Amino acid sequence: MKLAIKIEMLRCFRAVAEHGSLADAAETLGRTPSAVSMMLRQFEDHIGAPLFESARKSHLTPLGMMIRAxxxxxxxxxxxTVTNIEGLSRAEHGNVRISATPSVAQVIMPPIxxxxxxxxxxxRIEMSDTDSATIERDLEAGRADIGMASIGPLSGFERELVFSDAFGVVCPVDHPLARDWSHLTWADMTGYTLIANGLCKQITDDGFRPILDASxxxxxxxxxxxxxxxxxVGVTILPEMAVLPEFLDLEFLPLTDCSIRREVWMLxxxxxxxxxxxxxxxxTIRTAEFPRNR
Structure with a gap:
């Protein structure tokens, strides 16, 4: 039974073909000339035909030239393949898919x-910004490697708190609520149209419930x-970090009686x-410098 062709046989043949002698090939490969000669003979035995015209190994046969290619x-x-495998193991290559809520994608992720x-x-990075329910589905379906959202524990995934920030009213800078915002309470929002959003359900303050129900x-x-x-159209309730500093036409107004904070978790x-x-x-996310308890 013939021996299987091994990668070292191919390397040995290439070195001999390049150098034209067993001694020079052996020096390049870090082997003895006899070891190179034996491996080359095994390769030729497997093929069933000589690869060199003579024992001097200076000229390839026509078959040897085709096999060399x-x-x-x-x-x-x-x-x-070896380079790629080593690169993947050292995180030099690969793909990472992130599914994050819009405010996290816009504010937190760019510097990271x-x-x-x-x-x-x-x-290669692929990031999608979507709501928390979709992020949960992305993780469960294997469409995301990292989830960043305000969501609870998910079976089969690790969950750690990344940061938290306060909820507040977001309105235009010239809105009546912005006139005395340092003392804003839920009661002050009575009579104003609330644009509700998915995060509102996290706020369980008694003063906010009738406002949300009326939206x-x-x-x-x-x-x-x-x-x-x-x-x-109206005002809304959002976490502080959802309002970027460059939004000069908008005001974020802290609420003195809001006890709930938005928590962003990494799954x-x-x-x-x-x-x-x-x-x-x-x-990198764990060591990022952003206000975890703003």
């Missing part, structure tokens, strides 16, 4: 991704909510099930 292609492919991409330029407009996309606020598979690239991004 195949060997070069195979070794190049093998070496690329800028730092991560500088450290891991070969890793006739529910909008789930943060950008759409803020556009409606700008156009004078990931257990460490042993994460790819190295995902694990590296999780580390």
């Amino acid at each position: 195949e060997v070069e292609r195979e070794l190049a492919h093998f070496e690329r 991704l800028r730092r991560f991409m500088a450290d891991h330029p070969g890793v 006739t407009l529910m909008v789930r996309n943060t950008a759409s909510i803020l556009s409606l606020v700008r156009s004078g 990931t598979p257990p460490d042993k099930l994460m790819t190295p690239a995902t694990r590296a991004l999780v580390r």
Whole structure:
């Protein structure tokens, strides 16, 4: 029974073909000439025909020239594969899919991704911004590697608190509520149209319940909510970090009697099930500098 062709046989043949002698090939490979000669003989025995015209190994046979071309292609492919495998293990390559709520994607993730991409330029990032229910479905269906949202525990996933921030009223800077915002309470919102959103259900304050029940407009996309606020349709309740500093036409008004904070959690598979690239991004998120208890 013939021996199987091994990658070392291909490397040995390539080295002899390149150098034209057993001694020079042996020096390149870090082997003895006799070891190279034996491996080359095993390769030729497997093929069933000589690869060199003479024992001097200075000229390939026509079959040897054809096989050399195949060997070069195979070794190049093998070496690329090894490089890719090592790159994946060191988080130099790979793919990471993030599913995050819009405010997290817009405010929290940009500096994190800028730092991560500088450290891991070969890793491909795919981020979607959506609501918490969709993020949960993305994680369960395997469409996301990391979830960033205000959601509860999810079976099969690790969950850790990333940061929390206060809820407040968001309105135009010239809105009547903005005149004395340092003492704003739920009672002050009576008579104003509330644009409700998905995060409102997290607020369990007794003073907010009748305000939410009276709302006739529910909008789930943060950008759409803020556009409606700008156009004078109404005011809304959002976490502080959802209102970017460059939104100069909008005011975030803290509420003195709001006891609930928005909590953003990171959900990931257990460490042993994460790819190295995902694990590296999780580390970057954990060490990011943003107000965890704003």
